[in-house]
Amino acid sequence: MIKHRYSFALRLTTIGLACIATLGTGGIAASTETGKKGAQIYCFMRTNGNEHEVSWNAAYAVIKRQTSGIFKTSPKHAAVMIIETVVQNPSEYKNCGSHLGDLFAKSNTNNDNINNSYDSKTTTKDRYSY
Numbered sequence: 001m002i003k004h005r006y007s008f009a010l011r012l013t014t015i016g017l018a019c020i021a022t023l024g025t026g027g028i029a030a031s032t033e034t035g036k037k038g039a040q041i042y043c044f045m046r047t048n049g050n051e052h053e054v055s056w057n058a059a060y061a062v063i064k065r066q067t068s069g070i071f072k073t074s075p076k077h078a079a080v081m082i083i084e085t086v087v088q089n090p091s092e093y094k095n096c097g098s099h100l101g102d103l104f105a106k107s108n109t110n111n112d113n114i115n116n117s118y119d120s121k122t123t124t125k126d127r128y129s130y
Contacts (some may be wrong), residue, residue: 035081
C-alpha cells in the first residue's frame with residue numbers, strides 16, 4: 001500500500017513537471033511573437049507620421065490582448081518587448097530606432113501610457129522594507 005502511494009506521487013510529480021516545462025517554453029515563443037506584432041504596429045505607425053501616444057496605445061492594446069497567461073502584461077514589459085524585437089531585427093525596422101526612446105520618455109498627458117500607468121510613489125527601498 002505504501003509503495004503504491006509513492007508510485008502515484010511520483011507519477012503525479014512527473015506529470016506536473018512536464019506541464020510546467022511545456023507552459024514555460026510556450027510562453028517564451030508566444031511572448032516573442034506578441035512582441036513582434038507590437039513592434040510592427042508601433043514602428044509602422046510612427047514611421048508613417050503618427051504621434052507616440054496613438055502608436056503606443058495601438059501596440060500595447062495588441063500586446064495586452066494577445067499575450068497568453070494569467071497576468072496582464074505591464075506597460076514597461078510591453079515596451080521592453082517592442083525594444084528587444086526592434087534591436088534584434090534592425091533590418092526589419094529600419095526607421096524605427098529613433099522612436100524607441102519615446103517608449104520610456106516622461107509624458108505630460110494623463111492617457112494610459114507607460115509612465116503614467118506604471119509610476120508610483122513607492123520606491124524600491126519602501127517596497128522591500130518588511
